Amino acid sequence: MLRALSAGSAGALLALLLAAPLPAAADVKIGVIYDQTGPFAAGGSKAAAIGNKIAIDMINEKGGVGGHKIIAVEADAQSKTDVAINEAERLLNDAKVDLLMGVYSSAHCVPMAAKVDAAKKFMWANVCVASAVFKDKNLQYVFRPQVHSDQFGEASCSFIAENAKAKLKKDVKGIKVAIIHEDGPYGVGVAMGNEAKCKELGMQIVHKEGYAATSTDLSALVTKLRRAQPDVILHTGYNPDITLFLRQAKEAGLKWSALIGHGAGYGQIDKLIETFKDDVNLVYNVDPVAAQLLDAKSLKPGLGDLTAEMVKRYKAATGASQVPPHASMGFNQAWIFLSDVLPRAIKKHGGFDPEALRKAALETDIPEGGTVQGYGVKFFPPGHKMAGQNERSSPVVMQYIKGETKIAWPNALRTIDPVLPLPPGHAYAR
Numbered sequence: 001m002l003r004a005l006s007a008g009s010a011g012a013l014l015a016l017l018l019a020a021p022l023p024a025a026a027d028v029k030i031g032v033i034y035d036q037t038g039p040f041a042a043g044g045s046k047a048a049a050i051g052n053k054i055a056i057d058m059i060n061e062k063g064g065v066g067g068h069k070i071i072a073v074e075a076d077a078q079s080k081t082d083v084a085i086n087e088a089e090r091l092l093n094d095a096k097v098d099l100l101m102g103v104y105s106s107a108h109c110v111p112m113a114a115k116v117d118a119a120k121k122f123m124w125a126n127v128c129v130a131s132a133v134f135k136d137k138n139l140q141y142v143f144r145p146q147v148h149s150d151q152f153g154e155a156s157c158s159f160i161a162e163n164a165k166a167k168l169k170k171d172v173k174g175i176k177v178a179i180i181h182e183d184g185p186y187g188v189g190v191a192m193g194n195e196a197k198c199k200e201l202g203m204q205i206v207h208k209e210g211y212a213a214t215s216t217d218l219s220a221l222v223t224k225l226r227r228a229q230p231d232v233i234l235h236t237g238y239n240p241d242i243t244l245f246l247r248q249a250k251e252a253g254l255k256w257s258a259l260i261g262h263g264a265g266y267g268q269i270d271k272l273i274e275t276f277k278d279d280v281n282l283v284y285n286v287d288p289v290a291a292q293l294l295d296a297k298s299l300k301p302g303l304g305d306l307t308a309e310m311v312k313r314y315k316a317a318t319g320a321s322q323v324p325p326h327a328s329m330g331f332n333q334a335w336i337f338l339s340d341v342l343p344r345a346i347k348k349h350g351g352f353d354p355e356a357l358r359k360a361a362l363e364t365d366i367p368e369g370g371t372v373q374g375y376g377v378k379f380f381p382p383g384h385k386m387a388g389q390n391e392r393s394s395p396v397v398m399q400y401i402k403g404e405t406k407i408a409w410p411n412a413l414r415t416i417d418p419v420l421p422l423p424p425g426h427a428y429a430r
Contacts, residue, residue, distance in 0.1 A: 025067040028342065028352055030056070031091030032072045033102040034127075034330075038079025039213075043239035043265045044326035045104035047314075048127045049074075051330030052102060054313045059338045066346045070338065073097050077108055084108035085115065092121050098352050099124060101334065104326075106130030106149070106186035113142045122354040124341075126333035127326065129263065130185040131193075134389045138382060141354050143361045145336050145377045146329060147288050147393040148386070149186065149262075153193015155286045156234050156260045159397045159409040159418075161201045167420040168231060168257060173202040178230035180221060180245070182237045183210035190236040190262045198234075206230050213241050221245075222252045231257045231421075239265035243275055250279065255430040257421030260284040260397070267325045269400050279427040281402060282419050289396045291328040291372040293407055293415065299369050306335070307372045322405070325398075332373045340364055340377070368392065374413070 034049035035041050056070050064070055073095050077084035084103070091097045099122040103109045109128030116123040117139045125133065125144035129152060133144065157177075164172045179194045181187030187210060198205055206228040209221055218241070225233065233256050237245065242265040265271070266285040273280060292311050296304025310331050314323050341360045342352060348363075349356035366377040376392035397409035399418055408418035422429035 025064075025069075027069045027071045028065065029071045029073055029095070029097040031075060031088070031095060031097035031100045033075045033077055033084060033087055033091070033100060033108075035079045035104050036076040038077075039238060039240050040077075040079040040105050042268065042271055043104075044127070044263070044267050044324060044329075045077075045079075047268070047318075047324045047326040048104055048330030049102065050314055050317055051310065051327040051332075052126060052334045053330075054310055054317075055331045055334035055338060057313075058309065059335075065338060065342045068346065068352075077103075077105070079105070081105075081107050081111065085112055088112050088116065092116070092119070098122070099354070099357060101337065102126050102330075103128050105184075106133065106189065107184040109133050110185045113137075113139060117141050120354055122357045124333065124337050127329050128186070130189040131386070131389075132185045132189055134380075134386045136385050137387070139388045140382060141358050143341075143379055143388050143390075145333050145371075145379075145390040145393065147375075147395045148389055149189030150193040150196075151393065151395055152190045152236075152262045152286050153195070153234075154197040155395050155397055155409065156262065156284070157194060157197035157201055157203065159260070159284075160198075160232055160258070161203070162409070162411075163418065163420055167418070170231070173204070175203045175232065176206045176228070176230045177203050177232050177234060178207040178225055178228055179205060179234045180208075180225070180237075181210050181235070182213035182241055184213060186264070187213070187236040191234075194234045194236075211241070213238050215241060215244065217248075218245050219248050219252065222248050222254050225249075226252060226254050233259050234262070235259060235266070236262040237265055239268065239271065242266065242272075246272075246276060246279070250427055255428055257430060258284060259428065260286060263287045263325070269324065269403070269405060270320060270322050273403055281400060282422055282426065283400050284408065284418075285325075285398050285400070286395050287325040287398065288329055288332075288373050288375075288393070289398070289407065289413070290323060290325040290405060291332065291374075292323060293398075293405060294372075294374050294413070299372070299374065303370075303372050310372070322403070328373055332371055336364075336366070336371060336377055340366065366392075 035045035075087035345360035406416040
């Protein structure tokens, strides 16, 4: 009788166990850091944050990653380095996030990456571009699929060199270039790339100068540029400083054949048009491409639809008619992590601790055409001078034509014949 009861009890217990729901998979907590306030917000940081959020929302709508829901714990860096570092430490130590993602400013990214790596925590950089984040640092737990500043500097010089004779009617060695930049890691990094590549190509660098991004007067710099009379000005700045430069350049009568910006504020054409109207028509910008500008046929099947959904959601969230490159940066980098790195870390390496994520990132091997921004992803390995940086990333040169963004370089991707030099009648034309 006792044996019968025991058997019956065991059966009942087994039935209860089978009917009970399995414990839910642990959430993946991602500390997402962008500048929601301060001057960097309008320079592209808010746009990138929205793109980042869209990627997380879309992944969660599909059930998360391997049954794990993605929880974004957001932080505002306030366009201040000390705040960015403090928020990173708070997210890791108090909020107990599993990794950090985002970061717009290179001035934030350089020290943050070093601190996170030293603590053996994981960081995924979506937007910041300074090569100094990785160069000769041999970081182990920090990865960036985004382009780096050396590539920005090289792209603008290569574009000018390839169009010197046909457009500017000059030999490359006759082209006069001025390089101006904010003096943080971002501006310095791009300017170094500009100087090295332009010199390599034989151009004349007639002026090179850095300034504080918080400057309230750039009239002395404008005066020096008027004396130097460059054909092309290569400018790397954020947002208020770009606005200040353009305003004071017009007031002083500074003219040029081409102005090429490098991301940040130059990537926010809607903000520039709002302030300067037609004066910013035909300005160039070097950046990772806005995904919607690419021919979907050149990408892996399905990525065109992914881009269309990102654009639709961005416009719905902001009411904007134009979707800036920073939205694609925030979205693309987050999507690469959530669709490639994180699933492999969970399936192959047993979870999403820093070591599992590090191993999974080093195994990423996405060919060209495999992301919504066109470039592939493969990270330089430990021991390389740029360990953790995507070796397959690449920017493009875009030109703003009557409020629309067109690709001017490289030739294989271009959607317009670039307008160079500025035509007569333009506010900055010679």
